[in-house]
Amino acid sequence: MAVWALGINHNTAPLDLRGRFAFAIDQIAPTLHGLRDALSSATRHPEVETAILSTCNRTEIYCAAGAPALDHTLGWLAHSGGVSTDVLRSHSYLLEEGSVARHAFRVASGLDSMVLGETQILGQMKNAVRAAEEAGALGSTLNQLFQRSFAVAKEVRSSTEIGEHSISMAAAAVRLAGQLFEDLSKIRILFVGAGEMIELATTHFAAKNPAHITIANRTMERGEKLAARFGASVMPLAEIPEHLHEYDAIISCTASTLPIIGLGAIERALKKRKHRPMFMVDLAVPRDIEPEVKDLRDAYLYTVDDLASVVRTAQAQRQATVEQAETIIDAGVLNFMQWLNQRAQGGVVPLIQQLNAQTDEWRAAEISRAKRLLAKGEDVDAVLEALSRGLTQKMMHGTLSALHKGTPEERAHTVDTVSRLFLRPGSKPGQR
Numbered sequence: 001m002a003v004w005a006l007g008i009n010h011n012t013a014p015l016d017l018r019g020r021f022a023f024a025i026d027q028i029a030p031t032l033h034g035l036r037d038a039l040s041s042a043t044r045h046p047e048v049e050t051a052i053l054s055t056c057n058r059t060e061i062y063c064a065a066g067a068p069a070l071d072h073t074l075g076w077l078a079h080s081g082g083v084s085t086d087v088l089r090s091h092s093y094l095l096e097e098g099s100v101a102r103h104a105f106r107v108a109s110g111l112d113s114m115v116l117g118e119t120q121i122l123g124q125m126k127n128a129v130r131a132a133e134e135a136g137a138l139g140s141t142l143n144q145l146f147q148r149s150f151a152v153a154k155e156v157r158s159s160t161e162i163g164e165h166s167i168s169m170a171a172a173a174v175r176l177a178g179q180l181f182e183d184l185s186k187i188r189i190l191f192v193g194a195g196e197m198i199e200l201a202t203t204h205f206a207a208k209n210p211a212h213i214t215i216a217n218r219t220m221e222r223g224e225k226l227a228a229r230f231g232a233s234v235m236p237l238a239e240i241p242e243h244l245h246e247y248d249a250i251i252s253c254t255a256s257t258l259p260i261i262g263l264g265a266i267e268r269a270l271k272k273r274k275h276r277p278m279f280m281v282d283l284a285v286p287r288d289i290e291p292e293v294k295d296l297r298d299a300y301l302y303t304v305d306d307l308a309s310v311v312r313t314a315q316a317q318r319q320a321t322v323e324q325a326e327t328i329i330d331a332g333v334l335n336f337m338q339w340l341n342q343r344a345q346g347g348v349v350p351l352i353q354q355l356n357a358q359t360d361e362w363r364a365a366e367i368s369r370a371k372r373l374l375a376k377g378e379d380v381d382a383v384l385e386a387l388s389r390g391l392t393q394k395m396m397h398g399t400l401s402a403l404h405k406g407t408p409e410e411r412a413h414t415v416d417t418v419s420r421l422f423l424r425p426g427s428k429p430g431q432r
Contacts, residue, residue: 007060013091019286020081042072049139051132056285064141108153117162152332172310184208192252245272253283
């Protein structure tokens with residue numbers, strides 16, 4: 001299987017161009033189906049694997065098939081964003097084989113983020129993998145790539161101090177607001193949206209005990225749930241224009257494809273406020289707030305790209321940490337390429353390694369559970385009995401399920417295989 005990736009990020013493309021290629025989570029499944037159909041036709045390979053990672057800072061397509069199709073992938077993405085392939089090519093990166101693994105590992109570890117060491121990207125990658133799995137677009141090759149990415153990221157975070165150099169976008173927004181307002185406890189804040197980023201931002205601002213917090217969201221139930229955590233009020237999105245003047249700070253991050261706060265609305269709000277300043281952070285890609293707002297005299301508008309300078313730390317301070325992380329990533333890339341090469345040769349080593357990894361995971365889970373029970377004072381014999389039963393159930397679940405599924409011919413084949421593997425003539429319990 002050939003492996004390749006195409007992407008744009010905060011280093012290669014401006015905010016408005018990135019906005020053309022932002023995919024909401026509910027768009028991922030149909031988008032993956034369209035991408036797979038296009039690449040299957042181009043490569044004449046029916047088993048094309050695909051996954052899409054789309055965040056405010058990047059959109060990346062990961063693929064695996066019998067033969068690479070970089071130009072077709074580029075053409076498909078350019079068409080989906082309504083730009084020429086030349087424009088997209090000039091702002092994107094195309095990667096193959098080991099370079100794909102290195103990039104994925106660096107992204108998962110927070111080395112390729114606008115905020116060095118930020119942890120949100122790992123959760124976003126896991127969501128992208130889950131979406132690809134649910135869409136039936138993820139095969140064994142990309143699954144290995146991503147699972148190894150998560151393992152490398154875990155090792156980087158546990159073996160280096162990379163997390164200590166991370167200042168979140170939300171914390172950066174609080175820092176900027178503090179430069180405009182002398183006392184954040186006296187300001188009124190409007191949060192637009194109720195997703196993960198808004199939840200994070202609300203948490204950071206709420207720690208400053210602002211005078212009032214309001215959550216505006218398209219779905220009132222979700223807005224009310226978030227508001228309840230912070231003692232905030234809620235409002236529907238449609239009421240924002242008539243209440244904008246009541247707020248000193250506006251933090252917005254929705255999945256809207258068009259701006260929901262326009263220049264005219266901000267101009268009217270500033271007039272009602274008698275030109276007292278308004279602080280705005282637009283964390284959305286595409287934008288939630290029209291960019292022309294930035295030109296207004298008393299409006300202070302910041303985007304995700306503007307926050308980059310706030311979150312940067314001294315290069316010398318983080319260099320040693322980055323070098324440590326890169327060493328771990330180098331080892332991960334080497335292991336992935338060895339797995340890919342062995343698989344291409346048709347060997348059984350990768351399967352053996354997967355089986356060992358799976359059984360090790362089961363064993364670790366049951367031992368951890370047993371230790372917790374023992375710590376609670378449970379009877380030792382009962383804990384050992386539960387441990388052995390848990391391991392047996394995990395190891396036999398797939399086999400027993402297979403015996404009940406499939407056509408009669410498939411079940412007969414499974415019966416024969418299970419009998420040969422587990423019920424050898426003359427075998428007794430405890431024998432090897």
